[in-house]
Amino acid sequence: MGDLLDAVAVALKAGLGFQAIFFALLAIGINVQFGYAGLLNFGQIAFALLGGFGIAISVSQWGLPFWVGVIVGLVAAVVLALLLGLPTLRLRADYLAIATIATAEGLRLLFRSVSATPVTNGTRGLSAFNGDFIALAPWATNARYRLLGTSWSGGELWVAVVGWVVVVLACLLVFALMRSPWGRVLKSIREDEDAVRSLGKNVYVYKMQALVLGGILGALGGMVYAVGTGSAVPDQYQNANTFLAYAALILGGAARVLGPVIGSIVLLFILQFADTGLRLLIDNGIIPEGLLSATDVAQIRFVLVGIGLMLLLVFRPQGIFGDRREVMLDAR
Amino acid sequence: MTHPSATAGPPGRSRSAIRPGPGTAHRVMLRLLLVLVAATGLAVLVPGIASAEGEQVIGTLQTSRSGPIEGVEVTVTTAAGDEVDSVASDEDGRWAVELPGPGDYVVTIDDGDLPEGVELAGADNRAVTVAEGRREPVIIGLEDGSRGGGGGTVRAVQLLVDGIRFGLLIAMAAVGLSLIFGTTGLTNFAHGELVTIGAIVAWYVNVSGGVPLIPATIIAMIAGAGIGALNELALWRPLRRRGTGLIAALVVSIGLSLLLRYLIQIVYGGRSSPYQVATGRAVDYGAFTLTNRALVSIVVSVVVLVLVALMLQRTKIGKAMRAVSDNRDLAASSGIDVNRVILVVWMMGGALAALGGVLLGLSDQVQWDMGFRLLLLMFAGVTLGGLGTAYGALVGSLIVGVFVQMSTLVIPNDVKYVGGLLLLIVILVIRPQGILGSRARIG
Numbered sequence: 001m002g003d004l005l006d007a008v009a010v011a012l013k014a015g016l017g018f019q020a021i022f023f024a025l026l027a028i029g030i031n032v033q034f035g036y037a038g039l040l041n042f043g044q045i046a047f048a049l050l051g052g053f054g055i056a057i058s059v060s061q062w063g064l065p066f067w068v069g070v071i072v073g074l075v076a077a078v079v080l081a082l083l084l085g086l087p088t089l090r091l092r093a094d095y096l097a098i099a100t101i102a103t104a105e106g107l108r109l110l111f112r113s114v115s116a117t118p119v120t121n122g123t124r125g126l127s128a129f130n131g132d133f134i135a136l137a138p139w140a141t142n143a144r145y146r147l148l149g150t151s152w153s154g155g156e157l158w159v160a161v162v163g164w165v166v167v168v169l170a171c172l173l174v175f176a177l178m179r180s181p182w183g184r185v186l187k188s189i190r191e192d193e194d195a196v197r198s199l200g201k202n203v204y205v206y207k208m209q210a211l212v213l214g215g216i217l218g219a220l221g222g223m224v225y226a227v228g229t230g231s232a233v234p235d236q237y238q239n240a241n242t243f244l245a246y247a248a249l250i251l252g253g254a255a256r257v258l259g260p261v262i263g264s265i266v267l268l269f270i271l272q273f274a275d276t277g278l279r280l281l282i283d284n285g286i287i288p289e290g291l292l293s294a295t296d297v298a299q300i301r302f303v304l305v306g307i308g309l310m311l312l313l314v315f316r317p318q319g320i321f322g323d324r325r326e327v328m329l330d331a332r
Numbered sequence: 333m334t335h336p337s338a339t340a341g342p343p344g345r346s347r348s349a350i351r352p353g354p355g356t357a358h359r360v361m362l363r364l365l366l367v368l369v370a371a372t373g374l375a376v377l378v379p380g381i382a383s384a385e386g387e388q389v390i391g392t393l394q395t396s397r398s399g400p401i402e403g404v405e406v407t408v409t410t411a412a413g414d415e416v417d418s419v420a421s422d423e424d425g426r427w428a429v430e431l432p433g434p435g436d437y438v439v440t441i442d443d444g445d446l447p448e449g450v451e452l453a454g455a456d457n458r459a460v461t462v463a464e465g466r467r468e469p470v471i472i473g474l475e476d477g478s479r480g481g482g483g484g485t486v487r488a489v490q491l492l493v494d495g496i497r498f499g500l501l502i503a504m505a506a507v508g509l510s511l512i513f514g515t516t517g518l519t520n521f522a523h524g525e526l527v528t529i530g531a532i533v534a535w536y537v538n539v540s541g542g543v544p545l546i547p548a549t550i551i552a553m554i555a556g557a558g559i560g561a562l563n564e565l566a567l568w569r570p571l572r573r574r575g576t577g578l579i580a581a582l583v584v585s586i587g588l589s590l591l592l593r594y595l596i597q598i599v600y601g602g603r604s605s606p607y608q609v610a611t612g613r614a615v616d617y618g619a620f621t622l623t624n625r626a627l628v629s630i631v632v633s634v635v636v637l638v639l640v641a642l643m644l645q646r647t648k649i650g651k652a653m654r655a656v657s658d659n660r661d662l663a664a665s666s667g668i669d670v671n672r673v674i675l676v677v678w679m680m681g682g683a684l685a686a687l688g689g690v691l692l693g694l695s696d697q698v699q700w701d702m703g704f705r706l707l708l709l710m711f712a713g714v715t716l717g718g719l720g721t722a723y724g725a726l727v728g729s730l731i732v733g734v735f736v737q738m739s740t741l742v743i744p745n746d747v748k749y750v751g752g753l754l755l756l757i758v759i760l761v762i763r764p765q766g767i768l769g770s771r772a773r774i775g
Contacts (some may be wrong), residue, residue, distance in 0.1 A: 102711065
């Protein structure tokens with residue numbers, strides 16, 4: 001029983017910690033692109049990579065202040081969105097999907113390559129760039145605090161607090177935008193692109209704006225993650241994370257302001273609980289070692305996400321909060 | 333040039349010592365990069381030199397293209413700079429220097445003595461620490477010089493040949509992807525896993541089961557066809573019946589890809605291991621060299637792809653595939669059993685992907701995510717050729733394969749896939765419908 005409570009506490013911390021914020025921001029960005037505008041961005045992790053490394057490279061390698069690094073990361077994300085959008089947004093949805101997934105994988109390979117080592121430090125990545133940010137915390141960062149049965153270091157708590165503030169601001173922004181005429185145009189593009197075009201709207205520009213906005217949110221997510229872990233390693237930005245964010249979005253409900261946030265919290269809670277729970281079962285010998293070893297558990301989360309994505313899309317594409325009619329799930 | 337390890341193997345296996353590229357490094361490079369090898373085991377074969385007591389440093393100077401290199405002066409000095417001895421390599425390229433005792437030494441070779449076309453890959457010296465009573469093997473990296481001026485065309489031809497091999501391999505895996513897209517409209521992100529599963533089934537049959545690779549490959553292809561059929565019958569046909577949209581199906585295929593990929597990692601592990609086949613040396617064909625297995629890979633790919641083309645062109649089921657791909661409703665109304673055609677496409681795609689996986693495993697070893705990495709190049713090939721057309725996939729994949737290999741002339745080896753992905757984006761700008769695609773398809 002005590003073990004079970006511990007597992008719940010660990011899972012709760014994961015659902016509220018910086019990983020959940022990371023996925024929430026990625027998913028809010030995807031929500032703008034996929035949920036509202038119907039764009040298939042499968043390379044959201046590339047924006048996060050640029051955000052994280054924007055700070056890491058600026059601070060660790062170029063010696064710039066932390067906040068300049070934030071700006072560098074955001075500018076890089078905008079540039080990437082423009083580069084990706086220019087050729088693909090006039091084409092059918094799956095072209096953007098292929099181009100973005102290819103870019104995400106390509107950027108990761110580039111950042112971890114030997115030739116990029118002078119800038120990104122290759123596969124080992126960069127660290128020691130979040131000191132300026134952690135120092136801003138209004139409480140002692142090396143002490144530990146207890147919250148709802150979970151234990152946090154001061155630094156973790158500070159990253160989480162700031163991160164959730166960013167999430168709330170992002171949600172407010174999305175809420176306001178989607179109530180505005182701009183948001184209504186975006187949603188109608190999702191429903192019927194040709195109808196919007198016949199009303200004289202420049203569909204291409206609207207899609208591009210959605211792509212850029214989503215990319216910026218993704219970059220912010222990457223920054224929270226990099227600051228939270230205190231390091232930026234190219235292999236942390238595996239492409240599977242994009243699909244974790246998609247799973248979070250679809251679980252919570254696409255085209256809902258709070259869908260991606262709730263989805264991320266719930267998803268991370270489930271994944272961490274499954275993780276800890278499975279480890280417990282293996283340690284206690286309930287699951288035989290031959291069937292599943294403790295080192296395999298890390299892989300299980302992606303297996304679960306894969307099954308979850310499939311089941312959700314087949315049986316409940318609107319997720320927890322979504323409106324079935326609003327969930328754009330057809331090709332155009 | 334520092335090597336991660338001083339133990340030496342045959343020249344062909346020492347790639348990682350020179351180019352620490354993470355998995356993406358390609359076997360071509362092994363043939364181009366020639367390594368001075370010295371192994372304790374080899375040294376025993378040389379009577380009179382290696383039989384002496386006490387500490388020694390030993391080595392062999394050879395490259396796979398030039399053979400053993402004779403008459404290169406090797407000088408050994410102590411860490412303080414005092415010369416211990418200086419010897420020349422014998423007709424087998426071997427050399428050995430007696431040391432006064434254990435300690436740190438520096439081995440230097442005179443690069444002026446190297447034959448034309450062979451250059452140092454890194455520094456001309458190497459520091460070693462010799463323990464008491466040890467014969468310490470020393471590796472100094474050598475290159476055949478084709479990366480510099482002069483040998484450029486030779487290397488380009490070599491890369492072209494290897495690019496064709498790689499492109500044919502991509503094409504084989506991509507034909508199924510393209511036909512599935514053509515017949516069902518599904519962008520199947522789980523196609524890479526069919527490649528991986530094929531490679532891994534063959535690996536288990538070959539390495540754990542002790543079956544030779546050719547029957548193992550046939551078993552893997554049958555398994556691939558079975559998995560393709562299972563995909564269609566258990567998942568995609570019911571989904572089509574439910575009226576699931578194409579974008580939803582696409583995300584489902586991503587879920588399937590994640591599920592399979594990480595299940596494979598749990599079962600197979602994160603290692604990369606080779607098949608059990610004889611490792612032949614590269615055979616010289618004048619402008620390029622090719623190992624026998626690479627040659628077999630090319631021949632098999634060409635034969636299989638020609639068979640596929642003949643099938644599409646001549647047989648009833650092949651014509652039906654093209655008809656369904658072209659216009660599904662029209663095909664159905666002309667009496668073609670669309671579901672049966674799609675099932676055959678899935679089985680064929682699965683078998684071809686499995687074969688592609690085995691060939692990829694043969695050149696790059698078997699890894700849990702090999703298919704996913706190949707998937708992106710398959711997409712590049714299929715998009716370049718024209719989504720949904722079988723021949724487009726073939727032409728596009730060939731171009732992508734050659735482009736990826738040839739790009740290593742100008743970009744480092746470990747980012748060569750990035751070049752392929754960049755090509756994909758350039759295609760989307762210039763000619764989004766691809767070489768053989770029709771404008772109507774891009775929406």
